[in-house]
Amino acid sequence: MRPFLVRRLILGLAAVLGLSVLAFGLIRIIPGDAVMAQLAESGNVADLTAARAQLGLDRPFAVQYVAWLGGVVRGDLGTSFWSKRPVMQDLLAALPVSVELAVLAMVLSMLISLPLGAAAAARRGGAMDVGARLLSFSGLSVPHFWIATLVLLYGSIWFRWVPPLGYVSPRVSFGQNLEQFFIPAAILGVHLSARSLRLVRSSLLEALQEDYIRTAWAKGLPGARVLWGHALRNALIPILTILGSQFTYLLSGSVILEDIFSLSGIGRYVVEAITHRDYPAVQGAILFTGLVVVGVNLVIDLTYAWIDPRIRYQ
């Protein structure tokens, strides 16, 4: 296990370093003065020379990068132009919102895709299978931000319902918190289940062809036992890895839903930073997102290697 762990850690570290170069270099690819021009246009930076010094644009690239990286290592991602608060503080405040949305959406997605995928695999080519296939293709194709727009539009026209503004912590009011999160989480959950449904089905079908399933049938076990007890248990491994990648995708990829339902999570923070041309926030948020993704991927890889020892030796 140890050589695998070391190799993974080195690769993860390399990815993080690369990300820092990307996040840092991105706003400096174009000449600094173009950045300044856009900042001046946006009108929220009064003193351009001070802003230039704050971004460190008056120093050589390598010096700027090392200085910035030094701050990053100490947990200092710079100060936002817009909110005037440390970027790290803003991001840590946004994280629980995104995590709650992601977890709720994933739970809902599993509640849909596990039973439906199993039913589709149990009677291959049957009515359930065709229905599940249609559902998953529609889920993949119909843009979730359009569905969200329609839900808000007709919710307001028919039921006079508008989503509450401002984040309410579940510790303050569980009911209000749920009212805020349930609909966006349901839309995301259905969207996600499109992918996981097909995966549940195909990994179950694969598992059902194994010898130990034939043995289970030969022993005379009832169908439900074979499907749920024997086949599903082994099909769970690929499903668990997909869950990990869904989580990292949701953490910042649900940009639009957070925006529509005014949930101030990581995704919305990125969009706002971009629309305000808040460059310290953009570069900080990109690095932060990347760090979380690399971290989660590392944990998934290690879990996977722990579950299935063959992977360690590849």
Next chain:
Amino acid sequence: MVGRWVRRHPVGALSALVLAGILAASAFAALVSPHDPYAQDYDALMRPPGGRYALGTDYLGRDVLSRTLYGGRMSLFISLAAIAAGTVAGTIIGLLSGFYGGWFDGIVQRVMDVMMALPSIILALALMAVLGPRTENVILAIATIIVPSLSRIVRGTVLQLRERQFVEAATALGASDARVLSRHVLPNTLAPIIVVATNALAGAILIEASLGFLGLGTQLPVPSWGNMLSEEARRYFEQAPWMALPPGIALSLTVLAVNFLGDALRDTMDPRLRRVHS
């Protein structure tokens, strides 16, 4: 051969037909649109569907049907151009990376790791923030985000092909690297490239629409399916709900057709997958 494919994949064939129809309607938007998509009719602001305006008018009295047709032209042009650029770049990178290996491959793979560590919408947003919201930048941003997955697939295929005897034979006959790559390796990577590019097209259309939705893609008044659903339009949806339906339906139908077609293509070109996925 086409006839047999159609019989084996009725859904795929129907999708190809629908897609061809949508592409034709978008490409010839100038001919099939009943009105000028920019003409503002102040006597018919937010007019419901029917009569002179089949799908109604928007908040500036512009014809929704014509804007949807022209919007499709913009959205599909951007997506197809981005896929073309991204596929060419991804293929070249994958070919060189897989064929030569070594330090070049190492560096390229780490760069791709970094790009894949960010959700594609975040990467696209960051690129748009730096480049500014112009059409060619949307194409560039979408092309960039599809490069990693394409180059990975091509590289993987090349790694397998490199060990095959026909490649060895070509090299032994004294063929140059360029010749081996273009005449022997590239043709054998086309099947996976087509499959991945088709899947990427569905993603590209959705990303383009997402950028438009957030107001960072194609800029108004030029219509695109995404910006017809942007904040500026959404403010009027409650008074004119018919504005919300056409771009969304057009988007869903197009992406659905691309996905079904992609599925049928994968089935045809990669028989190994047929056992489990069909």
